[in-house]
Amino acid sequence: MSLFAHYLSLPYLIEGVWFTLAVTALGLTGGLLLGLALAAMQLSRFWMLAAFARGYTVIFRGTPLILQMVFAYDALPQIGLKLSAVGAAGLALAANEAPFIAEMLRAGVLGIDRGQVLAGQALGMTPALLMRRIIAPQAFRMMIPALGNETVSALKNSSLASVISVQELTLRSTQLASSTFDFFSIFFASGLIYLLLTGGVSLIQLAVEWMLDLDRPATENRLSRLLPWYRAPLLPELIDEEPNQVTPATAPTRPDNVIPYTASKDAKAARAERTKRAETLARNNVAVDVNDLYKAYGKQAVLARVNLTVRVGEVIALLGPSGSGKSTLLRCINHLEGWDAGIVMVGGRRMGFSGDGKPLSPRAIAEERASVGVGMVFQQFNLFGHLTALENVAGPLRWVHGVSRVDADRRARELLERVGLSHRAHALPRHLSGGQQQRVAIARAIAPNPSVLLLDEPTSALDPELVNEVLEVIRRLAVEDGLTMIISTHQLRFADEVADRVMFLSDGNIIEEGPAHEVLTNPRNPITARFLSVMEAEKPPA
Numbered sequence: 001m002s003l004f005a006h007y008l009s010l011p012y013l014i015e016g017v018w019f020t021l022a023v024t025a026l027g028l029t030g031g032l033l034l035g036l037a038l039a040a041m042q043l044s045r046f047w048m049l050a051a052f053a054r055g056y057t058v059i060f061r062g063t064p065l066i067l068q069m070v071f072a073y074d075a076l077p078q079i080g081l082k083l084s085a086v087g088a089a090g091l092a093l094a095a096n097e098a099p100f101i102a103e104m105l106r107a108g109v110l111g112i113d114r115g116q117v118l119a120g121q122a123l124g125m126t127p128a129l130l131m132r133r134i135i136a137p138q139a140f141r142m143m144i145p146a147l148g149n150e151t152v153s154a155l156k157n158s159s160l161a162s163v164i165s166v167q168e169l170t171l172r173s174t175q176l177a178s179s180t181f182d183f184f185s186i187f188f189a190s191g192l193i194y195l196l197l198t199g200g201v202s203l204i205q206l207a208v209e210w211m212l213d214l215d216r217p218a219t220e221n222r223l224s225r226l227l228p229w230y231r232a233p234l235l236p237e238l239i240d241e242e243p244n245q246v247t248p249a250t251a252p253t254r255p256d257n258v259i260p261y262t263a264s265k266d267a268k269a270a271r272a273e274r275t276k277r278a279e280t281l282a283r284n285n286v287a288v289d290v291n292d293l294y295k296a297y298g299k300q301a302v303l304a305r306v307n308l309t310v311r312v313g314e315v316i317a318l319l320g321p322s323g324s325g326k327s328t329l330l331r332c333i334n335h336l337e338g339w340d341a342g343i344v345m346v347g348g349r350r351m352g353f354s355g356d357g358k359p360l361s362p363r364a365i366a367e368e369r370a371s372v373g374v375g376m377v378f379q380q381f382n383l384f385g386h387l388t389a390l391e392n393v394a395g396p397l398r399w400v401h402g403v404s405r406v407d408a409d410r411r412a413r414e415l416l417e418r419v420g421l422s423h424r425a426h427a428l429p430r431h432l433s434g435g436q437q438q439r440v441a442i443a444r445a446i447a448p449n450p451s452v453l454l455l456d457e458p459t460s461a462l463d464p465e466l467v468n469e470v471l472e473v474i475r476r477l478a479v480e481d482g483l484t485m486i487i488s489t490h491q492l493r494f495a496d497e498v499a500d501r502v503m504f505l506s507d508g509n510i511i512e513e514g515p516a517h518e519v520l521t522n523p524r525n526p527i528t529a530r531f532l533s534v535m536e537a538e539k540p541p542a
């Protein structure tokens, strides 16, 4: 036992630990940098880069590390690259670790919900901003356990450096044992030192996991403020506050030339009101103009020469059976989806193309989305999972529109209050109900004051009892703010009450359109009539 304790603190072995740590540190740092480059190449749009990275991965993952170490130490000098034993071992370990780390990074990035990426794009985030603010923070959190594993494995693999005479712990233990024949005590001491080192890695991993745990109450310190997923601590006055009702707008932004309609009980007065509103809207500028839009997936035409004109302040309800192309049409308007032929103009700008007709880069499209102002609300809410409700609304305002933190927070609080969620400002999306999440998503979409709001079946992922709270928010955006909206929905009563016009899509064609009440109560096309009769329970009274 005393011999065991003696070997544990023997300077000869302790010095070996430093070599072990040096090789591991070189291997991990190099592996992380090279892994980042390889992952970026594999995820890039350029197939040559992706093919190169894949080839590298196949070679370095498929050959033994011990061979790579010998190669780095003995073969590289023959082409003029002479490295120290520690340098050669570190280089070989880095080259070997890189493909494993790259695969972890790639899995982390690909593991982020595609909906969040679409939402970020719709908010005008450039690819780099999306990566920095949305994808990387969440991917990193998911990768910590795998990174911990990889660190432990690199630490143990560093013992292979003994083949090129690096004086690391394993080599020194063997040398010592050969000269003293005290195999048991030396190898037990050496094993315990390795265990202490790997135990240290596990502790660091646990500490990082704890620091990044989203369910942990947010704390205020300088370091956490620098992190992209920073959350301000909960303000005491908000903790016990009673839930707000969905309250009236604090600052409606209705254009002057849009007449709000009030729900009139008298059918005749309501009709007169609608006619007057339609006449006013017809004089307004065009907000969205879709011309001969054609899009196909393979041989299937999903949008077959669609034409659509929406005036400022108008509310359009897109109806149609599942698979008729409603979501695709909305995504094309925001250029989240490319198309094969046709032109989409929003606010007089040709979306996705420069003045001379050339397609824009992803970055330029993102900037265009932000400046034209097309908000989008998705069926599955698509809130950023690592950000609180407040940050979901305020973050994009700061990052995309350059609004100051104070102003962005103020605007976010106003909007959350408006959708009845000020008491949940610091809640993470996963702690909100579906209806609450969708209300935050609406607040996020209208925060930058978009000129047009696209809503893709905003209530179809909700339980029936939560549908009304979301419809109420949308209703107020139409009625009080006069926001131009295109809503794909199956809520016929809602469409009748809120929409100015209904467009009915079938197999990628608009087969019927007209004033909402007219189409919904007296359809001319047999396909529309059949669809409405199937949805009878939802149909508005004639």
Ligand SMILES: Nc1ncnc2c1ncn2[C@@H]1O[C@H](COP(=O)(O)OP(=O)(O)OP(=O)(O)O)[C@@H](O)[C@H]1O
Binding pocket: 297, 302, 320, 321, 322, 323, 324, 325, 326, 327, 328, 329, 457
């Ligand atoms: N990425 C894709 N690849 C191939 N086909 C697709 C893709 N996305 C959509 N489609 C097809 O395009 C058609 C239109 O889909 P879209 O989602 O626009 O319909 P929708 O009217 O919004 O349906 P729902 O009401 O169910 O959401 C469908 O037939 C769908 O299968």
